[in-house]
Amino acid sequence: MSQKNFGSNFYYLNHQFLYGFLPGLFLFLAALKIDYKIWKKISLPLILISLGFLVLIFLPNFGITVSGAKRWLNFFDLFSFQPSEVLKLILIIYLASWLKQLDKVGSVIAFLVILSLIGFLVAAQPDIGTLGIIVGIALVMFFISGGEMKHFLSIALLIAIGFSLLIIFEPYRFNRIFTFINPDFDVKGISYHLNQSLIAIGKGGIFGLGFGKGEQKLGLLPEPVGDSIFGVIGEELGFVGMTFTIGLFLLFIITCFNASKKTKDKFLSLYAVGLSSWVGIQAFTNIASLTGLIPLTGVPLPFISYGGTSLVMLMAGVGILVNMSKK
Secondary structure: OOOOHHHHHHHHHHHHHHHHHHHHHHHHHHHHHHHHHHHHHOOOHHHHHHHHHHHHHHOOOOOOEOOOOEEEEEEOEEEEEEEEHHHHHHHHHHHHHHHHHHOOHOOOOOOHHHHHHHHHHHHHHOOOHHHHHHHHHHHHHHHHHHOHHHHHHHHHHHHHHHHHHHHHHHHHHHHHHHHOOOOOOOOOOOOHHHHHHHHHHHOOOOOOOOOOOOOOOOOOOOOOOOHHHHHHHHHHHHHHHHHHHHHHHHHHHHHHHHHHOOOOOOOHHHHHHHHHHHHHHHHHHHHHOOOOOOOOOOOOOOOOOHHHHHHHHHHHHHHHHHHHHHH
16 A cells, blocks of 8 residues: 555545544434434424525535535534535434324425425535435335325326436436446446446455455545445455445344334334435445446445545434434
């Protein structure tokens, strides 16, 4: 490992520890002490604050633009975070509190209005990958909460039309669909990312090249510590490492669903479903896009990818679930 690469890895580890793990651990421990019923009572103010954060992104001196996208919020140069990651957890809390009384057509319309508002703000950043995760979480929770199948299918159809329009009017999104269909087209251009990921996974074989010995991350595979980290896992730890990683996600999802089934509290049950949906859908999206099973999209691998806001909110979400399970 070169000195330059070692220094880069140390920076990422140090940053993730200081701005991801430590504040995440603090929120995890705090969530263990807070009565989970409080989250139900303050869910409306929380969702309004989260939507306010999304709006602030587009205001001067608040939003941070990176590669043409505004996804980060900067507070007077003191700290920055990604509001859409905060929204995922808050939305789960809000829907768990609200969907338990889903029994009227008016409630379905309200659900659509909320989802449309969130969709507009997230798509405007633009961050279609995150929008897909949020929509997936909301749909799963709507279905599990007892929403009628005709309403579920109608909402799913409207969402499909909306995503189709977003793809049609943005060439780079259409290119990702084209790359998914024909990954051998323009391997040095629009298909570059997918092909480098597949090369990394292919190099790993069964047992991998060894921890820290991957080559694709050294300037070939884009965002190796971020959205593409599963490709690094595949190269360094091989099929065994990838299977183990997927197994951990499946174990987490099964544990959440077991917690959901064992309680008679519908708020707790829906929250557990929402948290498992968040981790499950996001992990599947990341892994499937890097292995060519779905069009490439940029979402972090839960708990593993570099990104402080994502790790902090996931740890806080798990803390709330553990608290609920203890009760």
